Amino acid sequence: MTRCLIRCSALFVWENKRVKFIAIDLGLKRIGLAYSAHKDLVTPLRAVERKNRDQAARDVKKVLDEWEVDAVVVGIPMGGSSEDEMRRRVAHFMNLVGFKGEIFYQDESNSSIEAESMMRGEIKYIRDGRIDSISAMIILQRFLRCR
Numbered sequence: 001m002t003r004c005l006i007r008c009s010a011l012f013v014w015e016n017k018r019v020k021f022i023a024i025d026l027g028l029k030r031i032g033l034a035y036s037a038h039k040d041l042v043t044p045l046r047a048v049e050r051k052n053r054d055q056a057a058r059d060v061k062k063v064l065d066e067w068e069v070d071a072v073v074v075g076i077p078m079g080g081s082s083e084d085e086m087r088r089r090v091a092h093f094m095n096l097v098g099f100k101g102e103i104f105y106q107d108e109s110n111s112s113i114e115a116e117s118m119m120r121g122e123i124k125y126i127r128d129g130r131i132d133s134i135s136a137m138i139i140l141q142r143f144l145r146c147r
Contacts, residue, residue, distance in 0.1 A: 023140035032132030057096035075108030
């Protein structure tokens with residue numbers, strides 16, 4: 001089941017069970033990931049290097065299974081001309097992943113810029129996926145803050 005989050009409406013606890021989320025910042029080279037099982041704590045995970053769609057989908061599925069998540073929050077740019085195209089791409093990718101839980105969309109506008117500013121001061125900017133996973137962390141924090 002896929003839900004579009006335009007306004008914050010989903011519950012953080014379903015049927016007296018704490019919900020585990022993973023956020024995805026879907027990119028062409030890397031896929032940023034972040035995890036939360038508590039509204040106030042979001043942890044960036046190791047990004048998935050994307051060599052091709054099938055390999056990336058398998059790697060993301062492995063992370064979702066490992067963390068036993070109930071729902072996925074995917075960042076997309078909302079309100080722009082590319083929103084419909086991005087929703088289509090995300091839906092296709094998530095179909096490849098084969099995730100059976102709930103999928104929510106969250107506006108990712110400026111999350112990468114915010115992530116880069118958080119990394120400022122690091123000794124060296126390395127393209128190892130840290131920025132992508134921090135961007136996913138920001139996306140998930142925005143989603144959880146609305147609750």
